[in-house]
Amino acid sequence: MFNQGTDIKTFLNETGEIFRFALRFFREGFRPRYEVDEFLRQCFVIGYKSFPLVALTAFIIGLVLTMQLRPSMVNYGVEVQIPAMVGVAIVREIGPILTALIFAGKIGSSIGAELGSMKVTEQIDAMEVSGTNPFKYLVVTRSLAAMLMLPTLVILADAIALYGSYLGVNIYEPLTFKLFFKKVFDNLAYIDVIPAFIKTFFFGFAVGIVGSYKGYYSEKGTEGVGLSANSSVVVSSVLIFIIDLIAVQIADLFQ
Amino acid sequence: MPEPVIKIEGLSKSFGANHVLDHFDLSLNRGENLVVLGKSGSGKSVLIKCIIGLIQPEKGKIHVLGKNVLTLNQTALDYIRVKVAFLFQSNALYDSMTVRENLEFPLRRHSFQLTTKEVEDMVMEALQNVGLEHTVDMMPSELSGGMRKRIALARTLILKPEIILYDEPTTGLDPITSLEIISLINKIQEKYQTSSMIISHDMKCVKLVANRIAMLIDGKCYAIGTYDELSASPDEKIRQFFN
């Protein structure tokens, strides 16, 4: 039977557990021994895995957004403002949130599945008896790598989406590359860019820590692993929207 | 007088209302192969995971090589974990690493000062013991179930442990492969004079490896004796394992 009472209770319980797991990251993550090699390997793997998809989506969104905005802008006679408008939309919201959601789908699920299968096949126990703190070796490295790689990907995605938009503008009228970007940046203030950049660290951390949590406490059996991967994506996507909502409120205070 | 290398006293562990171990007592003597026999879900894995500090029991004492593992700090516990090796039921080979990297992992992580040459020699010796030198550069996913078990065994041997804990070493293997694993266990005991605690409910395996058998029933060490002693027991709870 579908029971909202217990659903809400499990949800709150789970939120509490993930929060405690995140606190453990801060308690253990900044004390030696530092797993530098594994951290660098994870940065590479995480960035490398998600970049092609992020780049492709960003390019298409930039291009399509520009083409779809055009008719209304022409109606109001403000098509010269397209670069400025697309620039704000991409840098403040679309770039970060789109990249973060793709990241959640790709990296959140792969961390959840990887740690989940390590858990059920006792690889995590095996690490522990081999003189290794598995929380540091697996969770801290992946969460930190996700936290640093997502902002990097967002910057790349923003640039690629703007390039897509530049091509979109040029379908209808010639506009030089230099002038396009001048229009974009003239309209962007630090107050647009900085909060949008800062929130991506939180998005990345959310994806890393949720994926790790789901994998680390995976249920026995292959369904358990699948469930970990799946719910990593769901939970971290929801968290990304919640963080986004909080970020916009905070950024508003400084307007 | 046999010298105990592991001495468990009054060990209790529950998960919620599930009382898995209830004042469990057992000693492992130096050089012996001790089998712990119990039904599936009776708490055998919980028992040996307590010995190596992977699960914290509520009550009791576990002395391993004279030290109470439940009160040790991390450094002292890591030292015990060098002396006591664990063969996991699901092998626990690292999927993302080659056989060589799997075997090197405990060597590198336990911060010994070893040269590359020494590491290489130790890896090859461990693989020789299980007859799988040619798999050194393969990934675990390329190996059969029996080969994976042997690689896992090689990884537990690489630190030259004094004690080996085997968690159901033959479960899930075909009868012929099971016999190979059993003869390896016996070979290792002879060659390195290790003391072993072997979890099993495979009676053919039990008969071939056990010097003594402890019966884990209802969270307690219900009976202990040789194969012949226990199989002649009139007690129905014991007999059911031997039919």
Ligand SMILES: Nc1ncnc2c1ncn2[C@@H]1O[C@H](COP(=O)(O)OP(=O)(O)O)[C@@H](O)[C@H]1O
């Ligand atoms: N981490 C855990 N959380 C909750 N229950 C557990 C956990 N580990 C084991 N159990 C329970 O303890 C009992 C004994 O498990 P186990 O030692 O794995 O059995 P086996 O004798 O087959 O190895 C089972 O009922 C199992 O469900």
Ligand SMILES: [Mg+2]
């Ligand atoms: Mg078991």
